[in-house]
Amino acid sequence: MYFGGLSVKEKALVGCEFAISEIREGVTNEATLQLPKMERFLTTLGTIANVSTLLGLLGTVTGNIEAFGVLGSGASMGDPALLAGAIAEALVTTAAGLVVSIPSIIFHNFFASKV
Secondary structure, three states, rough: OOOOOOOOHHHHHHOOOHHHHHHHHHHHHHHHHHHHHHHHOHHHHHHHHHHHHOOOOOOOOHHHHHHHHHHHHOOOOOOHHHHHHHHHHHHHHHHHHHHHHHHHHHHHHHHHOOO
16 A cells, blocks of 8 residues: 555544544544534623623723812812822722733633643
8 A cells, every 4th residue: 555645634534444534534523523512602701701801991081080189179189099099999800800911811822822
């Protein structure tokens, strides 16, 4: 038998009772069936990663709006306690969004590369 144009894996399969084209077709068909099962939660994980980033940004914006509202309503500097609370809200929501988003993005990319 001549095996010149075959890869190492194909050469190993030549001893089987099936032709290489049949084996290739069978593997392709099985991969087509298994791929949706492997990708099942990837969309959800990607959505969580994106939405958590945006929710953190939204909290940052609302905290800054509140902080500027405190500055605008007071005398020269407004109430420092209210101003600090508004800035804290902005920072906490940013941090919370990033704490959820960063691991979600890492795991999403890891699992997507495995699929």
